[in-house]
Amino acid sequence: MAVIGAFCISVNQEACLNAQMPGKCATCAEVCPHGVYALDLASGAMHIQNYNACVGCRICAEFCPADAIRINPAESEYLSRYPWTLAAVEEVHAKAQTGEYLLRGFGTQGPTPNFDTITVVPSQIASAAPRDKYREECDLEVIIGADTCSQPLRLKLPFVWAAMSFGALSQEAKQALAIGAALTGIATNTGEGGLVPAEAWLARGYADEARAHKQWDPGGYLVIQWSTGRWGVSADYVNAGDAVEVKIGQGAKPGMGGHLLGSKVTEAVSRVRGVPVGSDALSPCRYYDVQTPEDMRRMVAFLRDVTDYRVPILFKLGPSRPYADVAACIEAGADAISIDGLVGGTGCSPDIVTQGVGIPTIACLPPAVQALKDYGVHRQVKLIALGGLRNGLDAFKALAMGADAVGFGSAAEIAMGCRACYACHKGNCPYGITSQKPELRARLDPLAAGQKLANFIHACAEEVKILTMLSGHRAIADLSTEDLRALDMNTAALTGLKLAGYERPLPIWEALAPVGRQGNGHTASERRSGSRGARPKTRRKPPLPSLN
Amino acid sequence: MKTIDAKHKDLRAVNQALRASLNGEPVTVRHAAHVHGLAAGLKQGQVEIAGDAGDYLGVLNAGATLHVQRNAGQYLADNMTAGTVIVDGDAGYGAGQYCYGGTVVVRGDAGDFTATMNKGAVILVAGDVGDEAGTYMLKGDLVIVGDAGANFANYLIRGTVYIGGAWRSLGHNTRVEPLTEADLAKLRGYFEQYGLTADPARFQKVVAASPKPFYN
Structure with missing residues (x-):
């Protein structure tokens, strides 16, 4: 509502x-x-x-x-x-x-369980000493697909731009996201609306198609989204990026496909998507060419083949049954899995779906991480948290809950100037971010907006670094749920985090945890030895019952 | 003609051998029924598949000509943008889905969801098709010489569906129109080019009732 x-x-x-x-x-x-x-x-x-x-x-x-x-x-x-x-x-x-029925853009309104009721536990005398943010190093790099492809995705910082399509966003906004990625070494994402030509070279740090001179360092990456509508998809499109993301769902409307109102389907958008000008572009809710888990494995196999085993394959999930869905992605051969929580953004969605369907991000992460651990691939198959993250503090909490990187979508739009008016679907964005009207698009300077996006990412990276180091860690990969506490019973119940003051997970989590594993996912022997356990070399099926 | 025996080979090995062999000369692939994604993303070349083909044959095809001597599996020529895929036998579920261009010819029958979200390809089926054929088509032609199942041409947006037989039920946003001289000439051309025996005069044409059938 x-x-x-x-x-x-x-x-x-x-x-x-x-x-x-x-x-x-x-x-x-x-x-x-x-x-x-x-x-x-x-x-x-x-x-x-x-x-x-x-x-x-x-x-x-x-x-x-x-x-x-x-x-x-x-x-x-x-x-x-x-x-x-x-x-x-x-x-x-x-x-x-x-x-x-009512439509809305941008995302969920009103209070939902979020990262605000989780606090960060700093290091003092009983744990590893804090590290000096001003004089010591902190490793924020994330590598996706290190074991599976010839050109892994090497994010300089643990962030990506969430998938937002051309059509939902203006061409200028897409270009700004690419420039922002190039300035920070992170990845931008085509979304499901095909490729804006300039995106491919801007994201890599080049100002022109010939790629003669690198304009922006360190240069970023382009994730190509493969979705149910297959808008603008060809072999060349799939090969234009540094990773392919298989979109299963998104946080704002899990179980539904993309929805672009006809008012935003201009000549340029129509050329890419193939729908008539002025007609709604409604993506299917599922892949017409996938009927079984085996089909999904075959889809991943041919995507690897078409890209010559060069780039990683990512999956993007809406917030549904995180344990089972993440397990299915692992089985399908994912190199990374994005899980987009309830508050994830959208260009357009039925109001009731955005407002009332899905699981909050903080409740998606624990089962998702547990699935990765049960398969022995946590920190190997990367987990990317999305859905309403606003700053480095939210990002740190998601990382400590077991994510390897986080994605910003709504926050990226706000960094470009958006004021969250929840009317992206109408196509009248006064900042030219979600409009296709030339007079409004002219208000958005891709270079200036790209710089703002880069500034936002740099600030968030510093925030993550501060929190990682005051928690006594050298790298974000070392973060764990031990670095967090839930501030209320609801959050402790949703996340399995230790409740502040009580210093244990709630008993329901102890009861639900698979045999041999307690709230933080470590075995008893791991806890006794202080070790986090050796990483299995191969993926294995979980030997134990799942959480859902 | 070069020959690749796909027996005991996986997708990567077969497709790598295929790409290495395609230098202007046709290539025959044998024992390929277990290879799903054969000839994926090829930009040129002529491939003869002796026997049956697996699923996703010619996915993302961008210009190659593929000929299957027997039956093809599911999702034939998925998301093709250019080229030609001809199957002498039957094709499974979802032939010609998501295609932007090129031509698919199935000389036998095709399964459910044939030509779903076709965005510009010509898809010819000499036999019958299952349910939901031509669902959410946005461009291109779907020609069915035989009969169609339920929900035929459902949510048609653009493009044209021609059918020589009957359908069990017609989908949403469809309208049956009489054939024009241009339609007859087009069908005659397709049939001659691919050696199909059918009389264009007995065909019916189904088009979109409205190009904007959705919530606006």
Whole structure:
């Protein structure tokens, strides 16, 4: 359910240019993605026509040339009117008028279990001494596919851009993500909308197609997404990247395919995807050419073959049954598995699916890690955590829970200037990030936005480094759940982390843990010896019952 | 003609041998029924498959000509962008899915979900097809000389489906139109080119009722 009627809009009439001279300015009406403001064409006067539509993004305040607008949270009516809050009433009215379910862009709104109720445990006297962030090294590099392909993906920092398609994003935003990746040595991802030509060379750090001179160091990587719609996919496309990602699902709408509204299917998007201009591009929810796990193994095999066993094969999962799904990806031959939690972003999705379907990221990670451990491939098959991560603190917590890298999607859009107005699907993004309209796209400078993205990644990397070193570690690969504590019972129950103060996992986790393994996934002998156990050389099937 | 015996060889070994052998001369592959993804992503060449072929034959084909002397498995010519794939026998589930271009000819029958999400290829089936043939087609031609199963041409967006026999049920967003002279000439051309015996005049044409059938 959208946040409706939760914000008070106040306009300083003395400062407002329109109030002083009607017709002089209509900026707020032009930029508001939700039609809160309206211009009276006869008088030229501006007025607020729909207070309830405001989602508090404050785009109007940012664009107002007179700094005349203030948006403040309204007093919560949640408790006094629940369950028939204004939001619920408005939703019923909208459906009664149109007969259509609601769509939304960007992602989940409202509170969901997240990393905020997990705290980092610093090193003191009883554990390995903290390391000096200013004078000592910290290894943040992540290598994907070291044992399986001739050109493994060597991320300089433990981050990737989440898959976001051309169509959902503008060409300029795609280019900015590629430049941001090139400046930081991380990977950008085509998403399922085919390849924006410049992406391939910009991501590697070259400013031109000829790749004569490297413009940006250290140079990044391009992940090619292979998805259920197969938009713009060919042998050349598959070979254009440094990795191939097989998309099974995504956090915002697991169990559904991509959804690009017709208003964003322009001539350029139509050329890549093959759908008529103005017609919705609806990806299938599953692969038409995969019916069994054996088919999935064969798909991975031919993808390796077509790419000449050069690049790693990644899988991307929505948040469903993390243990079983990760196990299936391992069986299929994945080199890395991205798991996208409930709060993962989207260009467009049915409102109820984004809001009410899937498992929070913090609850996806423990079973996903357990599956990797049961197969003996944790830290070998890489785990990438996605879904609502906002900064280096969230990233550190995901890494300590067992992920090898994290992905930023919504945060990347915000780094480019987005203010989270939850209207990506409408195609009117005032920052030109999720719009295909030329006049709006012109507002986004790929070079400037690419630099902002790089700055964001560098800041997050420093944050991860600080936390890794104050926890007494030399490398992110050494992090473990012992570096975290849950701050409340719910989080301890969802994650299996030790509860702060109680200093043990909740008893339900001890009962559920497979025989011989306790909450942190280490065997009793490993805990006694202080060893984390030798890494098996080959993948093996789990000998023990699964968590789900 | 060079020959590769695929017996006891895996996908990597067979395809590497195939790529190394394709230098203008046709290549025959024997005992390839267990190889899934044979001739994946080839840009040129002529490959003769003696006997049956496995699944995903010619996946991502980008220009090669493949000929199967007997039957092909599932997902024939999956995601092909150019080239020709001809099967003298039957093809399994999902022949010609996700193709952007090229031609697929099945002289026998084809399974369910034939030509699903076809985006520009010509797909000819001399026999019958199963259910859901032509689902979510966006471009190209699907020609079926025999009958089709249920939900035929479901969610057709663009492209044209021609059928010589009957269908069990027609899918969403479809409209049956009379053949034009151009259609007849096109069908006659296809049949002549690939040696199919069928009378174009008895065919029906199915097109999309609307190019925008979805929630907008």
